[in-house]
Amino acid sequence: MEKIKKFFLHWEWILVVLIVATFAFFSNKLGDSYTFVKLLDQTRVYIVDVGFMALGIMLILILGDIDISIGSTAALSVTVMAVAYKSGEGLPFSVSILLALLVGIVCGLFNGVLVTRFKELFPMIITLSTQTIYRGIAYIILKDQSAGGFPTWFSKRLGYGKVFDVIPIMLLCILLMFPIFYFIVHRTAFGRQLFAIGTNINAARYSGVRTDRLKVLIFAGSGLLAAIGGIFLTSRTGSVKYTIATGYEMQAIAVAVLGGASTSGGKGSVIGLLLSLILMTCLKNGLMIAYNDSFILNLSIGVLLIAVVLIPNITNAIRAREELKRRRQASAVQ
Amino acid sequence: MKESEKKSIPLYTLLIKYREISLILIILILVAIVTLRNPLFLSVDKMLFIIEDTATLAILAVGMLCVLLVGSIDISIPGIMALSAMITGIMMRNHLVAGDVKTSLPLAYLILIGMSVGALCGLINGLIIAYGNVLPIVTTLGTSYIFYGITHIVSKGQAVYRKDMSEAFIRFTRDALSGVNYKTLIMIAVLAAVTIFLTYFRAGRHLYAVGSNIEAAEIRGIKTKRSKLLAHVIMGVLAGLGGLMFASHDTKVTQDLKTGYEMYVIAACVIGGASVTGGVGKVSGVLLGALTIGVINNGLPMMRLVGNAEFWKKLIQGLLILVAVVSNVLLQREMRKQDLQRRNI
Numbered sequence: 001m002e003k004i005k006k007f008f009l010h011w012e013w014i015l016v017v018l019i020v021a022t023f024a025f026f027s028n029k030l031g032d033s034y035t036f037v038k039l040l041d042q043t044r045v046y047i048v049d050v051g052f053m054a055l056g057i058m059l060i061l062i063l064g065d066i067d068i069s070i071g072s073t074a075a076l077s078v079t080v081m082a083v084a085y086k087s088g089e090g091l092p093f094s095v096s097i098l099l100a101l102l103v104g105i106v107c108g109l110f111n112g113v114l115v116t117r118f119k120e121l122f123p124m125i126i127t128l129s130t131q132t133i134y135r136g137i138a139y140i141i142l143k144d145q146s147a148g149g150f151p152t153w154f155s156k157r158l159g160y161g162k163v164f165d166v167i168p169i170m171l172l173c174i175l176l177m178f179p180i181f182y183f184i185v186h187r188t189a190f191g192r193q194l195f196a197i198g199t200n201i202n203a204a205r206y207s208g209v210r211t212d213r214l215k216v217l218i219f220a221g222s223g224l225l226a227a228i229g230g231i232f233l234t235s236r237t238g239s240v241k242y243t244i245a246t247g248y249e250m251q252a253i254a255v256a257v258l259g260g261a262s263t264s265g266g267k268g269s270v271i272g273l274l275l276s277l278i279l280m281t282c283l284k285n286g287l288m289i290a291y292n293d294s295f296i297l298n299l300s301i302g303v304l305l306i307a308v309v310l311i312p313n314i315t316n317a318i319r320a321r322e323e324l325k326r327r328r329q330a331s332a333v334q
Numbered sequence: 335m336k337e338s339e340k341k342s343i344p345l346y347t348l349l350i351k352y353r354e355i356s357l358i359l360i361i362l363i364l365v366a367i368v369t370l371r372n373p374l375f376l377s378v379d380k381m382l383f384i385i386e387d388t389a390t391l392a393i394l395a396v397g398m399l400c401v402l403l404v405g406s407i408d409i410s411i412p413g414i415m416a417l418s419a420m421i422t423g424i425m426m427r428n429h430l431v432a433g434d435v436k437t438s439l440p441l442a443y444l445i446l447i448g449m450s451v452g453a454l455c456g457l458i459n460g461l462i463i464a465y466g467n468v469l470p471i472v473t474t475l476g477t478s479y480i481f482y483g484i485t486h487i488v489s490k491g492q493a494v495y496r497k498d499m500s501e502a503f504i505r506f507t508r509d510a511l512s513g514v515n516y517k518t519l520i521m522i523a524v525l526a527a528v529t530i531f532l533t534y535f536r537a538g539r540h541l542y543a544v545g546s547n548i549e550a551a552e553i554r555g556i557k558t559k560r561s562k563l564l565a566h567v568i569m570g571v572l573a574g575l576g577g578l579m580f581a582s583h584d585t586k587v588t589q590d591l592k593t594g595y596e597m598y599v600i601a602a603c604v605i606g607g608a609s610v611t612g613g614v615g616k617v618s619g620v621l622l623g624a625l626t627i628g629v630i631n632n633g634l635p636m637m638r639l640v641g642n643a644e645f646w647k648k649l650i651q652g653l654l655i656l657v658a659v660v661s662n663v664l665l666q667r668e669m670r671k672q673d674l675q676r677r678n679i
Contacts, residue, residue, distance in 0.1 A: 066471065114656075120663045122610040124407075124471070128597055129655035136649030143645055246594075250475055263469045295589060299483020305476035306462060313467045 011260045014308070015275035019282055026286030033289055039281060040166060044159075044236060046281040048170040049074075049245070051273075052229030053252040054259070055181055056222030058273055060123075061256055062185070063218055064198040064265020065115060069127040071248040072134035073107040073223050074230025075240075079138040079147070081231065082240040087149025101227050107134055108223020112216035131249070138242040148239030159235035170232055182270040194218070198265030254305050255280060353607040353662070357622040360658075361629055368633035375636050382514070388628030389521035390579045394595075395602040395620045396528045397572030400565040401470075402603055403532075403541040404558075405548065405612025406463055408569050409596045410455070410474040413481030415577030416591040418451040420485045422578060423494030423587040426503060441502040448578040449571045455481055456570015460563035478596075486589045494587040507582040517579060524572065529617045541565055545612025601651070602627055605658045630654065 026034045053070050060067045081100035084091045091099070107130070114126045161169045185191040196204040197211050205211045230245055237244070257263065258279070260272035283304070287297045369376040394411060401408045422444050429439050455477070462473045496504065507517050532538040543551040544561045552558050581587045600610075606623025608615030634647050 118660060118663050121659055125604050125610055125659055128600060129652045132597070132648050132652030133656065136652050139648050140645050254475060257472050263471050295483050295486030298479040302476040302479025302483065306468065306473060309468050309472055310462060310466045317467070
C-alpha cells in the first residue's frame, strides 16, 4: 500500500493529468481539427528540435549549472553546415553534418572548460557571453543572407517524411533517444554521479567523483545535442539564417523545468521531460488552432511554468506550517 | 615607512580595489582605438551622444543591480518594458482619438502610469520569488512570457505609432536642457537616487546584507523576503521608465519591444563588477559597464572595418563580457595569492 501511494506521488502524474486534461479540453472544443493523428504530425514542430536541446539542458540542470548558449550553438553549427555544403558545391553533405556536430561539441567544450576553470563565475554569465560570441560568429559567417539548397532527402524526407503516413521520421529519431537517456541517467552509476554533483558538489568530489571532468563532458554533450536539434530544425525550415533557433534555450529550460528539473540542481527526470514535451505539443497546437496567436501561446506557457513550480512550493509551505503548529500544540500539552 | 608601504601596493591591487579605474582604462583604450581609425570619433558632441544613447541602458542596469544584490535575477524586463510602454501608448491613443490633439494627457501622468505598471510587474515577480520560493530564473522566464502575452492582448495586435503619441511624449527624450539631453538628466537623477538609497538608507544596506549571506541577514532580524520584494519592485519601476524612454525614442511601440535586451542589461552589470551570486556591486561600476557597451555600440560603426561593422558587434560584445569577467577572476586570484605570501613572510 505504502509503495503504491509512493508511486502515485511522483511528479510525472501531475503532467499526465495535465496532458489528459488539455487533450480532452481541446478535442472537445476543436473537434476534427484536433485529433491524435494531427497532433502526431505537429510533433515535428513542437517536440523534435526543442526536445534534443531540452535533453542536454536537463543534464546540465541536474548538475546545478545552466547553459543559455545552446540556441546560439545550434545556430553556429548549422551555419557551418550550410556554408560547408554550399548547396552542393562544397563538401559532401555527410561531411558537412559531421562538421556541424563537431562545432556543437567544440562550443559545448569551450563552455565546459570555462565553467570548470572559473568556478567563481556563475555559469549563466559565462554562457551569456558565449551565447553572444557563437551567434556573433554565425553572423560574421552568414551576414544577412540565408543559406539553403540542401539535398532532398534532408529537407523533404527527414523534414516532412512519415512512416506509415502517420508517424514523422523526426519523431522516431527523438523517441529513440529517450530510452537511451533514461537508461544512462536513471540506471547507471554515471547518472547517479550527475545527481550527486547537483545535490552536493563537494560531497561528490570527496567521494571520488571526477566532478570537473564530468561537467566538461556534459557541457560538450549538451553542445552536441544542441547541434543535432539545430540540424533537425534546419531540415524542417529548409534554410539557415544567423537568427535561427533564437530563444530556443529558454524554451528548452522551460520544458526541462516543467519536466521536473530544478535550476538549483540535483533534480530531473527523463520521463518527466518526455511528458512535458507531450504536454507542450497538446497545449501549443490546441492554442494555435483556437487562437492562431503565438503570444497567447507563450502567455499560457508562462502561466503553466510558474503555476507548476509554485503550487508544490505553496503546499509544502502550508504543510510545514501545520506540522509546526501540531508540534507546538503537542509540546504545550506535555 | 609610509612611503615604502605606498610604493609596495602593486598596480593590480589598485585595479581590483577600485574596479572603476580599470573600467575607465578599458573605456579610454576603446575610445583611443576607435579614434585612431577615425579621428571624428573624439568630439564632445559624440561623447555626449554616447552618454545620451546609453542612458536607458544605465537606468535599467541600475535596477538590475538592485536585483542582483539580493542574489536574484530578472530576465523579464523586456516584457515589463513592452507592457508599460504599450499601456501608456494606448492611453495616449485613446485620449487623442476622444478629444482633440491639444488636450493630450500630461507627460507626468503618462510617466507615472508607465512606472506604476512596471512596479506592479516587479511586485508580481518579487512576490513569486520571495514568498513563493520559486527560483528567480524560472520565475522571470515564466513572467516574461506572461508580460509579453498581456502586452499582446492589451494591444489587440495593433502597434502604437507616432501619430498616436502626444507631442510632449515624443519630445521627452529629445529635448535638451542647456545642451544636456533629458535622457542624460533622467539617468543622472536615477543614478543619484539609487546611490543614495544603497549607501545611506537602511533598506538599501539590507539589500547588500541579504545578498552576501541570507541566513546571517535573517538571524540579524532583516526581513529578507521584504528586501527581495523591494529589489524587484525597484527593477520594475525602472523598467517601466525605460520602456517609456524606448517608446519615445523609437516613436513606436510594438508587442515585441526590445526582446533580448535583458542580456545587455545583465552584461552591463557584470562588466561593471556586480556579482550574479549577490552582495557585490556598485552604481558607479554599473554606469561604467553600461558606458563600455555604449562606446562599443557607437564606436564600431565608425571603425570602418572590412565589410559592415554591424556584423562584428555581437562577437566583440560577447568577447568583452568574457574578458571582463575572466580577467577580474584572474586578478582576484593573483591578489589572494600575494596576500597569502605576504602573510607567510
